[in-house]
Amino acid sequence: MRVIWSDGRSESVAELTRAVLDALDGGPTVLPLDPRNPAADAVRAAMRPDEPVEPDTAVIIPTSGSTGRPKGTLLSTRALLASARATHARLGGPGRWLLATPPCYIGGLQVLVRSHLAGTTPVVMDLSRGFRPEAFAEAARETLSSPGPHYTALVPTQLSRLLDAGVEEAAGFDAIVLGGAAYPDDLRHRAERAGLAVVPSYGMSETASGCVYAGVPLDGVRVRLGDDDRIEISGAVLSHGYRLAPDLTAESFVDGWFRTSDVGTFTADGRLRVLGRVDDMINTGGVKVPAGQVENALTRRPEVRSACVVGLPDPEWGQRVAAAVVTTEDVPVERLRDAVRAELGAAAAPKQVRVVDELPLLGPGKVDRSAVRRLLLGHVERPVADVQE
Structure with missing residues (x-):
């Protein structure tokens, strides 16, 4: 070799x-x-x-x-x-x-x-x-x-x-x-x-x-x-x-x-449409939410440059949808939640959102999802009391 x-x-x-x-x-x-x-x-x-x-x-x-x-x-x-x-x-x-x-x-x-x-x-x-x-x-x-x-x-x-x-x-x-x-x-x-x-x-x-x-x-x-x-x-x-x-x-x-x-x-x-990784499926309150779909809903917002969505342990929901986002301007977090809720339903709306300067990467263009989880776990925001209709 x-x-x-x-x-x-x-x-x-x-x-x-x-x-x-x-x-x-x-x-x-x-x-x-x-x-x-x-x-x-x-x-x-x-x-x-x-x-x-x-x-x-x-x-x-x-x-x-x-x-x-x-x-x-x-x-x-x-x-x-x-x-x-x-x-x-x-x-x-x-x-x-x-x-x-x-x-x-x-x-x-x-x-x-x-x-x-x-x-x-x-x-x-x-x-x-x-x-x-x-x-x-x-x-x-x-x-x-x-x-x-x-x-x-x-x-x-x-x-x-x-x-x-x-x-x-x-x-x-x-x-x-x-x-x-x-x-x-x-x-x-x-x-x-x-x-x-x-x-x-x-x-x-x-x-x-x-x-x-x-x-x-x-x-x-x-x-x-x-x-x-x-x-x-x-x-x-x-x-x-x-x-x-x-x-x-x-x-x-x-x-x-x-x-x-x-x-x-x-x-x-x-045509093949990739929804996300198998291990990125988030089970929140009994509803399965593909992380990739939530990321797409977030990045469709003009203020969001990139996003990474992961599932974090949650005592009430089993897992909560959490997101790290890079934005081009100040944007109220609730506006981002509302956009996801309107497109994908209440279960998919992130209960935790953190705005970051950049997403951690593994290689060219590949987001380090483990690092994002650690980042979000270390920044515990009070979860939103959202009803999953």
């Missing part, structure tokens, strides 16, 4: 790219790690790089280990290439990519693979100091100066910052693949008004990046709903398991299907 540390600078991305291309061609398995991640050393130790690697593994994409036992997703050359080819087929053919997300995560790493298949070199935005709209604009100008199509991949937080900064170059891309987190309606409307070609995607490391674009599975990918409407996925893009975790592998990969941790439904026209 080859451990590659990449902090987002072009030199380290180039080193990672060489290692990944070598792995795709049968070379040593690559374990990419970000030295800026406080949990990186613990994840490296958990991956046991000195022990033999599971067969047919080109890349191991690790978790941060922040929410429990670290795990590494095993990805084969077949899965990585199948994902990259299907992405180009859906977007309009191979093109020039701008790398604007950390390459140690699957979304960024796939930009390297897609560029390889396209016979191009990705433009690398320097992420060593974080995501800066002015740096994106500069990298975008370089990307757009060469023949297209032109693509990039972002997470919602990055897209929001580009819109806030008025980065006009973003409108030059033929597609901006958006993943890593939910796509709030307010952000969607802002992107549409700015003329951005945003393609929302759903997927994870276990599917070698996004495998459902705008609710429609990529070519070769199948999606179904299992028990309790849990989303299940099959196809050539699938991982073949987890590093040194046969029990977890057997539990998650069954008869060619990957059992995700998400609950979903299909719209009238057959």
Whole structure:
């Protein structure tokens, strides 16, 4: 196994790219790690790089280990290439990519693979100091100066910052693949008004990046709903398991299907709609409330930039709906409760709301829900005496 540390600078991305291309061609398995991640050393130790690697593994994409036992997703050359080819087929053919997300995560790493298949070199935005709209604009100008199509991949937080900064170059891309987190309606409307070609995607490391674009599975990918409407996925893009975790592998990969941790439904026209995580279902007073739906109701408010909703222990209701929100202006908490109540009913209205400057993150665009729970538990607001009609 080859451990590659990449902090987002072009030199380290180039080193990672060489290692990944070598792995795709049968070379040593690559374990990419970000030295800026406080949990990186613990994840490296958990991956046991000195022990033999599971067969047919080109890349191991690790978790941060922040929410429990670290795990590494095993990805084969077949899965990585199948994902990259299907992405180009859906977007309009191979093109020039701008790398604007950390390459140690699957979304960024796939930009390297897609560029390889396209016979191009990705433009690398320097992420060593974080995501800066002015740096994106500069990298975008370089990307757009060469023949297209032109693509990039972002997470919602990055897209929001580009819109806030008025980065006009973003409108030059033929597609901006958006993943890593939910796509709030307010952000969607802002992107549409700015003329951005945003393609929302759903997927994870276990599917070698996004495998459902705008609710429609990529070519070769199948999606179904299992028990309790849990989303299940099959196809050539699938991982073949987890590093040194046969029990977890057997539990998650069954008869060619990957059992995700998400609950979903299909719209009238057959598109997949992700409702939220299985463990984010809140049972409050006997009513099951999907946290994701409450988050969507909150972020539809123009004053709410982002939101995270969790269930907290409550002596009366069993669990209470609690929310941490980032707002663009001062807004009465009761107005937010009323908006959720009007859309989803009294049971879904948050009994606890805290306005924060920003939501804690695990990785690019992924909210650290455990940290949000700790934050809200440490800020005990007197619960609202709400009648769940």
